Amino acid sequence: MKRNELSKIMRQAWAICKATKQAFAVCLCKAWGLWRLAKRMHKEAVKFAYLKADGTIRKAIGTLKDTAELIKGTGHTDTGKAFKYYDIEAQGFRSFKVENLIAIY
Numbered sequence: 001m002k003r004n005e006l007s008k009i010m011r012q013a014w015a016i017c018k019a020t021k022q023a024f025a026v027c028l029c030k031a032w033g034l035w036r037l038a039k040r041m042h043k044e045a046v047k048f049a050y051l052k053a054d055g056t057i058r059k060a061i062g063t064l065k066d067t068a069e070l071i072k073g074t075g076h077t078d079t080g081k082a083f084k085y086y087d088i089e090a091q092g093f094r095s096f097k098v099e100n101l102i103a104i105y
Helices: 003-020 024-041
Strands: 046-051 057-063 082-087 092-097 101-104
Touching: 003 024, 024 046, 024 082, 024 101, 046 092, 057 092
Parallel strands: none
Antiparallel strands: 046 057, 046 101, 057 082, 082 092
């Protein structure tokens, strides 16, 4: 792991803490989970679950491997409030709020 990755994880943990008002330890755990999810998604398809905006739980199979040719538009990234992935079942890009990650299978 590089130093800038650790810095990114800590910044994301503080952002989750600020958004959810949860204990920092819980937010840090979620930030590490997001980092592990992204790392695995760059290698293979991963099953995970998150809370949707309407309050339902969404179980998804997503990947980030070989998705560069599928991206349309400018590829503008936001401030890290949303996690973007390619949904294999829906055959399209989806995203969820970083604080809504529930589990990685």
